[in-house]
Amino acid sequence: MVNDVLLSANKAFSEQNFSKALALYEKCFPSNVKELAGILRDKPILKHVYRNYLYSLGCEESVDKIERLMYEYKAADPQDKIVTATKELPRLDNRQVSPLLSIIVPIHNSGQYLDFCIQSIREQEFADFELILINDGSTDSSAEIIERHALQDSRIKVLTNSQASGNPGTPRNQALTIARGVYVGFVDSDDWINRDFYSELMSMALESNADIAFSGGFNNHEASGRVSKRIYKAEGFDDPNSSRFKTHDSFMIWDKVFKRSMLEMFNIRLGETKAAVDVPFVFAAYYYASNVVFNDDFIGYNYRRESESSVTVAHRKNSNCEFEFQAFSNVRAWANSNGIADYYFATIDIKLVSSLMYTLKMVSDEYFDGVFDKVKALFADVDPNSFKDYCVQNQKWWLFKEFLKVRDHSSDVVKAYLLEKEHAAKAKTIEQLITPRYQLEGERAGILFFPCWLTNNPYQKLLYKAINEHFNLAIEGYDQKGLRKELIDKKKGEFKYIHLHWLHNFFDFEDSSVLDNTLESLKYAKQNGFEIIYTAHNICSHDSENAGDEKRYREQILSLVDHSLAHGELAKQRLISEFNVAAESIEVVPHGTYGDFYGEKLDKNQAKEKFGIPAKSTVFLFFGNIKGYKGIFNLLSRFQSLREKRDDVYLIIAGRVLDQDLMPELTEQTSDANILFRPGFVQNDEVIDYFSSADLCVLPYEQVLTSGAAMLSVTMRCPVLAPSIGILPEVITPEIGLLFDSFENMQDQMERVASGGVSLSQDQQFDKALDSYDWTNLVKRISFLRR
Template sequence: MVNDVLLSANKAFLGQNFSDARAIYEQCFPSNVKELANTLMGKPILKHVFRNYLYSLAFEGDIDKIERLMYEYKAADPHDTIVTSTKGLPTLDSHQETPRLSIIVPIHNSGQYLDFCIQSIREQEFSDFELILINDGSTDSSAEIIERHAAEDSRIKVLTNLQASGNPGTPRNQALAIAKGVYVGFVDSDDWINRDFYSELMSMALESKADIAFSGGFNNHEASGRVSKRTYTAEGFDDPNSSRFKTHDSFMIWDKVFKRSMLEMFNIRLGETKAAVDVPFVFAAYYYAANIVFNDDFIGYNYRRESESSVTVAHRKNSNCEFEFQAFSNVRKWANENSVAGYYFATIDIKLVSSLMYTLKMVSDEYFDGVFEKVKALFTDVDAVSFKEYCVQNQKWWLYKEFLKVRDHSAEDVQLYLNEKEEAAKAKTVEQLITPRYQLEGKNAGIMFFPCWLTNNPYQKLFYQALNEHFDLAVEGYDQKGLRKELIDRKKDKFKFIHLHWLHNFFDFKDPSVLENTIEALSYAKQNGFEIIYTAHNISSHDSENAEDEKRYREQILSFVDHSLAHGELAKQRLIKEFEVPEDSIEIVPHGTYGDFYGEKIDKTQAKEKFGIPAKSTVFLFFGNIKGYKGIFNLLSRFQKLRERRDDIYLIIAGRVLDQELMPELTKQTMDANILFRPGFVQNDEVIDYFSSADLCVLPYEQVLTSGAAMLSVTMRCPVLAPSIGILPEVITPEIGLLFDSFDDMQEQMEMVALGEISLFVDEQFDEAIATFDWKNLAKNISFLRKSF
């Protein structure tokens, strides 16, 4: 029953005496929002009365208080459908302000990568941003790089700490204190973002007036050059009935944007510990965020994973992990001081248990006992019942079992238990290694190949599909570490051949056991009747620092090989001369073309338009992985000489930079508006755009045996300009391309193409080459397979 005081408040409200109504309502409703939610729960009439209070605030113009109340109330009672659906309340809508985005980049000795990081931000399709760079006591070239970019771009603001703060949270918090954007995004100084990263996130955020806009994952770039996609699921995050409510796969700050007014309203800041600084920020942001948008299909952030500087090694393994305990202590303190709703403590527990179990598994023996005692103490405060419910609903029984083990047992028992789990995990890893990554069914005992590299290049897929179709061969592809006795025992009656690609995967200069394991596996395979095939993608590494050792290692592996496949006559002769491979065991099987794998070319004018390039200009394309021996700086210097005389030429550089030390100079030399530098893994659906726009694919290699980029260009009916080295003269005929003998010659031919003195090739001229190098035609000519089947 509504009491007399509330009736008087309603009477004042109906009489439009809003100031009096507000004062009376505030006497009746608790100021603590958690208590308020409990008071209103299950009382719809009282909720409607409380809505009158909100409207009183609106008529009084107290928009700040309405915004805060609604955030806090939605977080405290996410099931409410009356108060939270109040219509017509004014909001702090600042979407028309500028800048609409503040991008924050903390910098500490990131000179090797910083140039490209900043450039990737400056080239964003979404341009209404301020970029706040915080030089956190850098002693390398970072300050000069920052200064140069700031002089060129008025959107850049610079903060400088003369002494390093010692943690990645402090400089970000300094930037948040001066940020003016409607939204805030974060980029780490050794990472980079795709051109459409913020246009996608900001489009979602602005359209929905979201508190947080999530992307769907990130591209993980390993030091080895391998690129993998890490994807998220947002399932349950905004569903109060889900066990995953307010829980997300990502606990990072850099793969999303946050509404700044929400951050300011609740003073949401980064932690200032050595690591785990995202933890307090993300917990607070997830709790208060009421309007969330996701695009699980969009990935635009590129994360650089350098093993030698990883948090796991630097901070977890060889320390007492005090930073992590401090982070969760701060979170629990925040939750208590801000009367956070009860359900959210269970969410905190989920992250706490999973994070600290990971830490226990990583920490070294030296620190284990001390870390264990602190973890155990924190686990005693975890609500075991709600945590069990989460683990059951999300099929994470193993995590609940680990939790109980730590909570109820000694350090010695737990360490033994974790060691047993580690051994079981190793056994599981072996099982995963001997599980094929790629399979083609066939009647004939066929080929197991190593390593299976299908993600970054379709070469193997196209080659084996052709073999499978012509010879009806079974085919399976494996990780290079899958070459082991267990697999040979399992497959010896079902497969006849083991096929090795890229021999550098089968030895390690720093770890002799890698080669030993390779030799042991090959010897065992031969004893069990397997024949060994080797494809000479290269004869030796072009940039090896251990040439003598590498030659010796390759010789040992090649001694087991029965059949070698060379991409051309030159490659064959080098195998014979440098490794004494028997001539009659070598077959020439050229690198094939790519068929319709990447789709059909689009109109050249349309393709150039996509890159903002004038239709009548000449476009040179460098495509493929970038390493020192590929001569990219030779191309850049010759292009710049041509640019001194011409404005109608453009250069596109697209591909992964595998020699990271090249990045600062690459970024510096590609600042020309007529150069489009697109480092990183090129998605399959983007390849066609690059080759459709190009008038000439230029390959300025200093060393090469064969070239997948050349064959891709032929496939795309794009003429090639390549050096007359390796097997390229055997492939690049006058009908489909040009060869050069020096880099001066390369420049001269580029200029002649731009001037129209060399007429560009028509599509029909490529027909013969495409037919000759079609995988179906190449595969059927492999003689030892013809004899076997």
């Protein structure tokens, strides 16, 4: 009977009677796509007949139905090359409308970070977006910050919940109901994004008409100020023959963009549990996405690690983790009710096991037994054979062993097993801590330095490269936590010096054991023949709230130091007078230049054009981390006074705002069109743009000892205007810059520069300074290394 109907349908199709053909085909093919894929598999002729049905749908203007079927069929049979081929099928509607992107930010009591977050979005290079801010019952300053930005930017849409929803999924779902963009992106309200984040993702997405565009990872910003990169492995995601098909290192929503029509077609929404709200959303999006693009080399999202709202701290550790069980229960319910292909249940199992094992390791003893029982019950439904295959192919035997341990043993046995693994992990952590992050080989017993901060600042790399080349010393750099007896035992005899930078890393006002461990390790090192070097990047923290304690802690560390390096004579005198450091143990070694680390300087007019600044204007630049003592508001007020007199002056402010309390006022005071405010971590390849465009680098510091920004400006042959404090008068000579003794004087100097009343240094006038502060010449001053 079916064959007769199929023949009649084909005849009607050949006669272009598409309405009749459609009705007949629908009697032959099941509407359940999973069942359909099973019938058509390995039947190429029948697949071509089914394509006749799809073509008939298109001719009857059922394009939306075709599009949905294409998503579902490709997900059900990812190996198919016939049904999902688009050739000769009616063209799907890919019209681009404005806005091209909807950016969604849920907000609940995020006032401390919110200004920074919103500003980073507003300043995106990709401008065709709407920004949907959802105030989810905030009781702090968030509402005022939202209102201020909304008044300044018509792209902002605001939703307000009078009562907090209690989860981060609900406000996002509310935003999705009103979103109009072709694509959707998400940003968390305590994070921020680089200026090119969405331009890169949207360029990929639009060019390929992708369902999802992936970035390659994110910048992980720790509370200590350290920045690390989390890099994803995307291999195999779009390969049906890979064990990693439809799996990805990222199960977050904020590091990618999604095609909104796909989300709407399958009603893909966030979970509405206390946490793990991304889980049901990502599973559905990954399953249906048939066209994905990746840029594994691009990282533009900045994640703020372990803030007070951290899911790890607030939800997993001290709860029964019901939210996670509910999330995976919802995923399995979705898979069963939507006829999801069998292979994808194995993908769900992979994520379920890895997530719940992480939860078991995190949860406190109080909740362990209850969480264990639920995990064990869920593991009973996991197919051990497919999960084993995945673990074997991806070298994750340890995960399969953990799975079997939970599935087959009691709570007490598993708790003991995990405790044993925790001890092994701690030992491995120690091994990692005493593994160098940076190494230079040398024939002489050399230097172990702490902390190794090469990501944020090239200072250490340039210093040690010069030392290595001049003295032939071996060099190794470590995390500050690597300063421990195990490393000293491992390196004694092979290395001679321990070099400390930025002493605030070696004590903690909340945890006295940090200082105790530092002192114990330094004493042990000296007993084993090491000499301790200290570089005075500062004498005491400029904005310390615990100045008395800090001075005592520093005194205790400095009492064990054998050699101190000061960036100038003033710094040397302060070490002597404030910390009783012996004068003969201090050597003056200024901050060196940055060489060609940031590349070749651009033509000034070309650089100004990049920022949309007229060639004949005067550009003042503030560059570097923004903290209260750096006097940024003094600069802004003086610049505004200058602006009242002339329109041809511009101010660029670029750098991380480390005092988040400053953001509201900064945002308000930088609204002038002639002020370019670029908050956030400045990428290495952006540095040259800022300094090439600047006519004068202005450092309005209220307190300072030394300044990397000043030396960076000298390196870039950009004149400097700096205060007559700290060691700056020793560095900023008339050939390379100007000094001021009051902020009124600073304004006068800026005005003279803008009016041409003072002749700024030419490139050749920097040659002498650059030679003096070349690292190769500077390290020759370190006399004790000659021994």
